[in-house]
Amino acid sequence: MPDSFYENEARQDGFKIICGIDEAGRGPLCGPVCAAAVILPPDCEIEGLNDSKKLSEKKREALYDIIKEQAVAYGIAMASAQEIDEINILQATFLAMRRAVALLDVQPDCALIDGNGKPGLSIEQRTIVKGDSKSVSVAAASILAKVTRDRYMKEMDNRFPQYAFAQHKGYGTKLHYEKLAEYGLCPEHRRTFLKKILEAQP
Numbered sequence: 076m077p078d079s080f081y082e083n084e085a086r087q088d089g090f091k092i093i094c095g096i097d098e099a100g101r102g103p104l105c106g107p108v109c110a111a112a113v114i115l116p117p118d119c120e121i122e123g124l125n126d127s128k129k130l131s132e133k134k135r136e137a138l139y140d141i142i143k144e145q146a147v148a149y150g151i152a153m154a155s156a157q158e159i160d161e162i163n164i165l166q167a168t169f170l171a172m173r174r175a176v177a178l179l180d181v182q183p184d185c186a187l188i189d190g191n192g193k194p195g196l197s198i199e200q201r202t203i204v205k206g207d208s209k210s211v212s213v214a215a216a217s218i219l220a221k222v223t224r225d226r227y228m229k230e231m232d233n234r235f236p237q238y239a240f241a242q243h244k245g246y247g248t249k250l251h252y253e254k255l256a257e258y259g260l261c262p263e264h265r266r267t268f269l270k271k272i273l274e275a276q277p
Contacts (some may be wrong), residue, residue, distance in 0.1 A: 076124075076125060076208075077124060077125060077126070077207070077208060077209055077210055077211045077213070077214040078209075078210075078211060079117075079118065079119075079210075079211050080209070080210070081201070081203060081206075081209065081210045081213075082095075082115075082117070082187070082210065082211065082212060085185045085187070085199070085201065086117070090184050090185035090199060091184055092114060092147075092181060092182070092183040092184050092185070093114065093183060093184075093185045093186070093187060093212060094112045094113060094114045094148075094176065094179065094183040094185070094186050094187070094212060094216075095112070095114075095115070095187045095188075095189075095206070095210055095211070095212025095213035095214070095215060095216045096110065096111070096112045096113075096172050096175065096176065096186050096187065096188045096189065096194070096213065096216050097110070097111060097127075097188075097189040097206065097207050097213050097214075097216040097217040097220055098110040098111075098168050098171060098172065098189070098220055099127065099217065099220040099221040099223075099224045099225075100220075100224045100244075100245070101164055101168055102246060102247075103244060103245035103246045103265075103268075104245060104246070104247050104251065104255075104264060104265055104268045104269055105156065105228075105231075105238075105240070105245035105251075105261075105263050105264045105265060106156060106224065106227060106231060106240075106244070106245040107153035107154055107155050107156060107158075107159075107171075107224065107227065108153065108154050108159060108164065108167050108168050108171050108224075109151065109152070109153045109171060109220045109221075109223050109224035109227070110151070110152055110153070110154075110168065110171035110172040110174070110175045110216075110220055111150065111151045111152075111175050111215075111216040111217070111218075111219035111220040111223070112149065112150045112151075112172070112175040112176045112178070112179055112183075112186070112216060113142065113146050113148075113149045113212050113215040113216045113219060114146060114147040114148045114149070114179065114181055114183055114212065115142075115145065115146055115147065115211060115215060116145070116147055119211065121138065121141055121142065121145060121211070121215070123137075123138060124138060124142075124211060124214050124215060124218075125208065125214055126205075126207040126208040126214055126217055127207065127214075127217040127218045127220070127221035127222075128207075128217075128221075129208070130218070132225070135218050135221060135225075136222060138215075138218050139218055139219060139222040142215045142218060142219060143219070146215065147181055148179045148180040148181040149179070149215075149216075149219060150174075150175040150176060150177065150178030150179045151175055151178070151219050151220065151223050152171050152172075152174030152175040152177075152178060153171055153174075153223075153224075153227070154167035154168070154170045154171040154174075156262075156263050156264060156265045156266075158170065159265050159267065159268075160265055160266045160267045163267070164265075164267075164268075165192065168192075168194070169192070169194035169195060170194075172188070172194040172196075173194055173195065175216075176196055182198075184198050184199060185198060185199040185200075185201065186198055186199065186200050186201065187201050187203055187206060187210050187212060187213050188200060188201065188202050188203065188206065188213075189202075189203060189205075189206035189207050189213050189216070189217065190202060190203075190204065190206070191204055224244070225244055228240045228241065228244045228245055229241045231245075231263055235261045235263070237254060237257075237258050238251070238254045238255075238258065238261065239251070239254060245263070255269070255272055256272075260272070260273070
């Protein structure tokens with residue numbers, strides 16, 4: 076379970092305002108990548124907080140509201156499918172992370188980032204592999220990012236009901252590939268992820 080070890084370590088090193096950063100949606104064939112940045116109060120305890128992938132949708136939705144209530148500040152931002160195609164998924168992820176930090180009402184002096192890549196912030200950047208299951212603020216960010224992206228894909232389900240986005244959230248499931256074979260690509264699909272399908276089209 077995530078705890079405050081990394082946040083406390085950063086405070087011991089002299090940093091005062093620490094934010095956790097994580098993303099959701101690097102893998103799907105469709106839709107944006109979403110990132111969140113969260114600053115939690117010191118010694119914040121949110122019961123049930125964990126890596127968003129280890130929680131049910133119902134639990135994530137409940138924690139989403141609690142995190143927003145308890146956070147000192149949070150920012151949630153996206154990079155679109157078009158931006159992913161233009162600059163690649165890694166750079167689009169970093170772009171969404173920078174946008175999320177820019178939306179914080181309180182500016183941090185240290186960022187704890189899930190994974191092993193630094194998004195190019197002008198503050199201290201510390202990467203934590205599997206950070207969403209180790210750091211409370213990164214876990215909180217993972218939940219905000221995941222819930223926001225899932226809600227976006229449900230909206231896309233209303234716009235493009237033929238793809239069943241509400242069921243697979245844009246990931247490359249058997250159902251999604253069947254829908255792609257039947258209907259082709261919509262504007263929310265990542266062209267660079269679907270080159271073989273595009274090449275196969277007459």
